[in-house]
Amino acid sequence: MSNSMEDILNQIRDGKLDVEQGMDKLRDLPFQDIGHTKIDHHRRLRNGFPEVVYGAGKSPEQVADIFMHMHTRNNVLVTRASKEMAEHIRSLFPDVKYNSMANTLTYVENKITYSKGTVAIITAGTSDLSVAEEAKVTCEILGSHATIISDIGVAGIHRLFDRIDEIRKATVLIVIAGMEGALSSVIGGLVHQPLIAVPTSVGYGANFSGLSALLGMLTSCASGVTVVNIDNGFGAACAACKITRLIE
Structure with missing residues (x-):
């Protein structure tokens, strides 16, 4: 059986999988291989939080590439981002916020729902x-x-x-x-x-x-x-x- 998201959704539509079975399969799919990084787009589905980018050790160009593939799907957080990295990312994505004290980059694509705690x-x-x-x-x-x-x-x-x-x-x-x-x-x-x-x-x-x-x-x-x-x-x-x- 194919593991593509489209096939799984088609099987749910056609009644070959029930919704619960489809969700079980989708929990581990998909990741996107962009060469230097495999981006886990479904991490939020499995543990409630999207994948976060650890900036230390990555080049500004690598982080920009990851940003390019992540920012239209989820809110993006980059930790341990250098000033050089921040300048490069913000030149490509002006809406990104850089916190120089925290060394973080954030981009909000989807509205954040806050918990009561x-x-x-x-x-x-x-x-x-x-x-x-x-x-x-x-x-x-x-x-x-x-x-x-x-x-x-x-x-x-x-x-x-x-x-x-x-x-x-x-x-x-x-x-x-x-x-x-x-x-x-x-x-x-x-x-x-x-x-x-x-x-x-x-x-x-x-x-x-x-x-x-x-x-x-x-x-x-x-x-x-x-x-x-x-x-x-x-x-x-x-x-x-x-x-x-x-x-x-």
């Missing part, structure tokens, strides 16, 4: 803002309202208590910290919401480019703290958005 993105220091911005941009294009609460780390813990009521109103928390990564444990002991901790590479030598924060978060005394990889604001945002979608 909200995400609070909390940073220990101003130096963590690039990761926070990446998380915020990701939340917004995936359909979750997000706000950033910055520079309330444990070195001045009174700043945290000044914002705790606001923090407790959010559906999901993303807590971003470098150095020893203690902020996620402190907040984890004060709130009931799901908490996703993001270690950052911010810190002095013994921080080992984020390893100390990662290990601190993984060994958190606060129960229920979930940890993503170092500087992975994108991954934290994806997890948060899946949680907010459960809110009715």
